[in-house]
Amino acid sequence: MLKELTNVPLVIAAHGTRDPEGVAVCRALAERVRAKLPDTKLTMGFVELTEPSIPEAVAEALEGLEPKGETDAVVVPLMLATGGHVRIDIPEAIDEGRGEARVAYSAALLGSPLLDSAVRNRVVEALGEWRPQDTACVLVGRGSPVTESNAERYRMARTLMEETELRSIHPAFIQVSRPSVPEALNHAKATGVKQIVVAPHFLFPGKLRTWNLEQVAAWRENNPDVEVRVAEVIGDCDELAQLVVDRYLAELDAEGFGEGAPGFMSNLILKDRDVLVVGGGAVAARRIPRLLDAGAKVRVVAPNLGIAAGRLAASGAIAVEQRTARAEDVGEAWYVLAASNDPNINAMIAAEAERRHTFCCRADDALGGTATTPTTASAGGLTVAVIGDRNPRRSVRVRDELLQVLQD
Numbered sequence: 001m002l003k004e005l006t007n008v009p010l011v012i013a014a015h016g017t018r019d020p021e022g023v024a025v026c027r028a029l030a031e032r033v034r035a036k037l038p039d040t041k042l043t044m045g046f047v048e049l050t051e052p053s054i055p056e057a058v059a060e061a062l063e064g065l066e067p068k069g070e071t072d073a074v075v076v077p078l079m080l081a082t083g084g085h086v087r088i089d090i091p092e093a094i095d096e097g098r099g100e101a102r103v104a105y106s107a108a109l110l111g112s113p114l115l116d117s118a119v120r121n122r123v124v125e126a127l128g129e130w131r132p133q134d135t136a137c138v139l140v141g142r143g144s145p146v147t148e149s150n151a152e153r154y155r156m157a158r159t160l161m162e163e164t165e166l167r168s169i170h171p172a173f174i175q176v177s178r179p180s181v182p183e184a185l186n187h188a189k190a191t192g193v194k195q196i197v198v199a200p201h202f203l204f205p206g207k208l209r210t211w212n213l214e215q216v217a218a219w220r221e222n223n224p225d226v227e228v229r230v231a232e233v234i235g236d237c238d239e240l241a242q243l244v245v246d247r248y249l250a251e252l253d254a255e256g257f258g259e260g261a262p263g264f265m266s267n268l269i270l271k272d273r274d275v276l277v278v279g280g281g282a283v284a285a286r287r288i289p290r291l292l293d294a295g296a297k298v299r300v301v302a303p304n305l306g307i308a309a310g311r312l313a314a315s316g317a318i319a320v321e322q323r324t325a326r327a328e329d330v331g332e333a334w335y336v337l338a339a340s341n342d343p344n345i346n347a348m349i350a351a352e353a354e355r356r357h358t359f360c361c362r363a364d365d366a367l368g369g370t371a372t373t374p375t376t377a378s379a380g381g382l383t384v385a386v387i388g389d390r391n392p393r394r395s396v397r398v399r400d401e402l403l404q405v406l407q408d
Contacts, residue, residue, distance in 0.1 A: 055094075196226060338361065359371040
């Protein structure tokens with residue numbers, strides 16, 4: 001069933017740049033995605049500055065295909081924000097190139113644990129021999145008139161703070177929004193650190209990276225007592241490629257392997273049963289309280305704990321082993337949540353869980369596990385759980401609408 005679904009063409013819609021390095025890195029990412037979807041026809045188009053255009057890429061993807069009344073192709077916007085390109089320009093370009101075909105359009109890339117992991121890896125690379133506890137981080141986004149896009153930088157900053165031992169993390173924006181990069185650097189310096197890592201939340205090399213480097217260089221000249229390192233952009237990495245694949249599959253409702261069904265719905269009875277959680281960051285912090293509410297005996301294996309997980313450990317509510325997870329950690333667990341920042345560790349844990357016939361939910365790759373977690377809410381003695389097409393915002397909306405009906 002999955003192979004049949006991935007026969008639907010994928011069009012990656014990128015911004016475009018005059019920077020040859022940026023174009024090369026973007027195309028390298030497309031090849032990484034192609035390797036993950038070997039049965040999928042893949043094309044790439046650009047909003048501006050680079051060829052081919054998005055209408056041309058859509059037309060190429062659909063060439064030779066007869067419209068079949070269902071999804072004929074999927075377009076994934078390679079964009080971190082939800083500004084004018086995502087909301088207006090790309091949809092118009094799709095309409096220009098699709099003819100009579102039906103083309104699905106996925107959500108942008110913001111708000112994913114995979115993206116968090118990619119940025120975290122770049123920060124760790126930039127740290128080198130520096131101690132995180134002695135270092136502040138400035139997380140730089142483009143800046144947007146869309147509140148949701150700007151808020152994403154603050155959410156990511158909070159996640160990085162919980163998953164690393166950095167002294168502090170300060171969001172900043174290249175344009176439109178504040179604080180600016182120099183302002184955020186001043187805020188970081190005010191904490192007393194002598195080392196700052198600037199982490200650009202940009203996908204590829206281009207003018208945004210250049211502007212960021214120029215602003216950091218100017219600040220350095222006026223603050224020679226502080227050492228500043230600039231991390232690489234997100235670029236061509238496995239996390240970003242997997243996120244593109246996830247967005248593509250979400251539009252095909254590929255979470256289930258039956259006729260559109262997401263799987264067999266069930267209510268796990270976990271009271272007094274062992275549950276393994278791999279990872280101690282934001283995803284684990286959201287899921288662990290629900291597991292505890294179900295009466296599960298939760299054991300967490302992670303090198304570092306975020307603030308929320310740390311508090312639960314200090315209270316004795318969960319058992320913790322602060323180290324890198326191993327396959328044998330699955331043991332006799334009844335249920336496993338693989339939510340580390342390392343996709344390879346999550347894959348290893350999921351494989352071991354499957355070998356032991358233990359259901360496992362992978363936070364970074366729903367199709368890589370054997371269970372998925374619904375969005376839930378309770379009212380009037382009833383619990384509503386929604387799980388469907390791997391579109392979290394849609395599931396939350398449907399859940400809330402159902403809950404409202406029950407409460408009326």
